[in-house]
Amino acid sequence: MKTYTLAEIEDELIGKVGTPERDEYEDELRQFFLGEQLKQARLSKNMSQEELGKTMGIQKSRVSKIEHGKNLTFNTVIRYLKALGISAQLEIGDIGKVALC
DSSP: OOOOOHHHHHHHHTOOTTSHHHHHHHHHHHHHHHHHHHHHHHHHTTOOHHHHHHHHTSOHHHHHHHHTTOSOOHHHHHHHHHHHTOOOEEEEGGGEEEEOO
């Protein structure tokens, strides 16, 4: 029986690295992981989705979508972190760090 590496399976099922299908998959995966990190930040502050939504001025359902990595924008992530009272920096290669909030 032949065995396959995860990379081989991804190439076969999703597409090879650099193809539009693979790029889309990897973008969605990054957004999902970012949403999970945001959720963990909220939980570390002992806030419910409803409480955070009120602080942000959005519905609980929108907080849930953010935490699932749906339609994330840079601005939304910054607003989310500000509502939690968390500072964040963006590191841009050799340019250095830029404070976001």
